[in-house]
Amino acid sequence: MSIREENPRPRPHVTAYIVTVGAYALLLLPLLAVLSYSFMEPVVGAGATTWRLSLVWYDRLFHNEAIAKTLVTSLQVASCATLVATFIGVAGAIALERGNFPGRRLLVTLTMVPLVMPELVMGLASLIWFSLQGLELGIHTLIMGHATFALAYVITIVRARLANFDGSLEEAAADLGATPGVVFRKITLPIIAPAVGAGAMMAFTLSFDDFLISFFTAGVDSDTLPMRLYSMIRFGLNREIYALSSMLILVTTLGIVVSYRLRRV
Amino acid sequence: MTKRSGILALPLMLWLVWFLVMPIAFVLIYSLLQRGSYGEIIWTLTFDNYLRALDPLYFQIFVKSLLLTSLTTILCLALGLPLAYTIATAAKRWRPLLISLLMLPFLTNFIVRVYAIRLILGGEGPINAVLVASGLVSNPVIMTDSLFAVAVGMLANYLPFMTLPIYVVLEKMDFSLLEAAADLGARRLVVLTRVILPISMPGIMSGTLLVFVPVLGEYMIPDLLGGAKTMLLGNLITEQFLKVRDWPFGAALAMLLILVMLASFALQRLIGGKGGRLVHP
Numbered sequence: 001m002s003i004r005e006e007n008p009r010p011r012p013h014v015t016a017y018i019v020t021v022g023a024y025a026l027l028l029l030p031l032l033a034v035l036s037y038s039f040m041e042p043v044v045g046a047g048a049t050t051w052r053l054s055l056v057w058y059d060r061l062f063h064n065e066a067i068a069k070t071l072v073t074s075l076q077v078a079s080c081a082t083l084v085a086t087f088i089g090v091a092g093a094i095a096l097e098r099g100n101f102p103g104r105r106l107l108v109t110l111t112m113v114p115l116v117m118p119e120l121v122m123g124l125a126s127l128i129w130f131s132l133q134g135l136e137l138g139i140h141t142l143i144m145g146h147a148t149f150a151l152a153y154v155i156t157i158v159r160a161r162l163a164n165f166d167g168s169l170e171e172a173a174a175d176l177g178a179t180p181g182v183v184f185r186k187i188t189l190p191i192i193a194p195a196v197g198a199g200a201m202m203a204f205t206l207s208f209d210d211f212l213i214s215f216f217t218a219g220v221d222s223d224t225l226p227m228r229l230y231s232m233i234r235f236g237l238n239r240e241i242y243a244l245s246s247m248l249i250l251v252t253t254l255g256i257v258v259s260y261r262l263r264r265v
Numbered sequence: 266m267t268k269r270s271g272i273l274a275l276p277l278m279l280w281l282v283w284f285l286v287m288p289i290a291f292v293l294i295y296s297l298l299q300r301g302s303y304g305e306i307i308w309t310l311t312f313d314n315y316l317r318a319l320d321p322l323y324f325q326i327f328v329k330s331l332l333l334t335s336l337t338t339i340l341c342l343a344l345g346l347p348l349a350y351t352i353a354t355a356a357k358r359w360r361p362l363l364i365s366l367l368m369l370p371f372l373t374n375f376i377v378r379v380y381a382i383r384l385i386l387g388g389e390g391p392i393n394a395v396l397v398a399s400g401l402v403s404n405p406v407i408m409t410d411s412l413f414a415v416a417v418g419m420l421a422n423y424l425p426f427m428t429l430p431i432y433v434v435l436e437k438m439d440f441s442l443l444e445a446a447a448d449l450g451a452r453r454l455v456v457l458t459r460v461i462l463p464i465s466m467p468g469i470m471s472g473t474l475l476v477f478v479p480v481l482g483e484y485m486i487p488d489l490l491g492g493a494k495t496m497l498l499g500n501l502i503t504e505q506f507l508k509v510r511d512w513p514f515g516a517a518l519a520m521l522l523i524l525v526m527l528a529s530f531a532l533q534r535l536i537g538g539k540g541g542r543l544v545h546p
Contacts, residue, residue: 006357007441009440010354010443010444011354012351012354015347016347016348016350016351017351019343019344019347019348020347020352022344023344023345023348023424023428024366024367026417026421026424027366027367027369027370027421027424028366028369028370030381030385031370031381033384033390033391034377034381034384037384088276088277088280092273092274092276092277094270094273095270095271095272095273095277096274099270099271099273100270101271102271104274107281110285111277113285113289116478116526117289117523117526118478118479118499118522119479120482120484120499120519121289121292121522121523124292124503124506124515124516125291126284126288127506128291128292128512128516129288129291132291144284145284148284148285151277151280151281205372209375211375211376215503216507226374226376229374229376229380230376230485233380233383233489234489241380242384245374245377245381248373248374249373249374253369253373
């Protein structure tokens, strides 16, 4: 963001305003609808159905053990995938941004692949690969699948941060006799810390939210929360879905807010 | 630093080769193999899976998916450009809020978003509540389980992917160009087609890539909004893997998806030169 004042910008045509209002309605109203339906309980009376305010769906949700189990699976998978993606990703980002080694350009392209490849293809490719090795599907295959796409985001975010600082600080420290370990701890890490946090947060959110890759790589007993949500929606009307969806909306919103705060630092 | 950096890249390289390159290489290999009668893999080379994909039964699904994807992309552009322009011309202090509101659904759980669209269009939803209450219709109009619902779902879910890259370009645009054009007598439409559109082009191309390829491979939206009758490419592929257990045919169909993806990137390179930087949160 530049500090200087910006010239006033022209007002858009009225059609642009109409489209804008319509677009925001399309994006936000469905989420608001889910939030409000989560607090309403139908009362079947003599005439038409009426609704009253109620927390009954939240109550049922919190007593649903099947959901609690999938929540635990999701948290385990997301934590492990985030840990793997952050360690490999941060090391990789430093190497790609500061280093110059054979195959660097190819590696840059490879890290971009999960960002552009349809999730469906990533999922089925992993399924083929795991089954070819005779791996039994379960939490570990979920972690491997998730870490792979989470890596791409960690690297992109950390590289962007590194690109804003040239390597001269690190070089100066090294010239003054700091060992590589000291350079990393005292210079590089403090510089990239906010980006590492933001990248890890992003990795966690993406892993926690993922459905399609999990759909392909989960085992019999390792359903994640989004998978559970999907089968609840797929097989019958169940108003706990509103409550669960609302909780997910709130959690993600919170995650995004924190991630953005960290990146602004 | 240089030598050490190579070592730092080693885990990344190994991980990506093992969990990305190898799996995708085996999609290609599987697409050339045969399926046994129990769903097992027979290791003989054949092009049968690709020939089968051209069978009218499957090819019409591919064509239908391409048409719906094109429609979605055009609609995203038609809404995304004015939307991005409005945000870019809004007062500076409002822009971060407008962008956050755009990103909120973009980063909310995908299934929740699709489900929310289903709620809005469904018999119990607010639209029907208004329609019935106002007496316009006596019974709720069920709009889900249709291609229409799929299109609405695609538009609502992918609009931010088109809008953000265009916004990034327009935000940095020199707006005095518009005044200059107007001073020289250009009408509004001419300003749009001769100034705004060409400047937005890198963003439009990034946005098109971010919308077109994922929409073509979309599974969830057709599945939850299209009903049993709507079969699109993503569902067809998923079915081959998880229901029919014909992995070689599924792999061949997935290769079509990969080919379309590569073709759109090549096309972008060809017409756009450097094009727009891919923009993501």
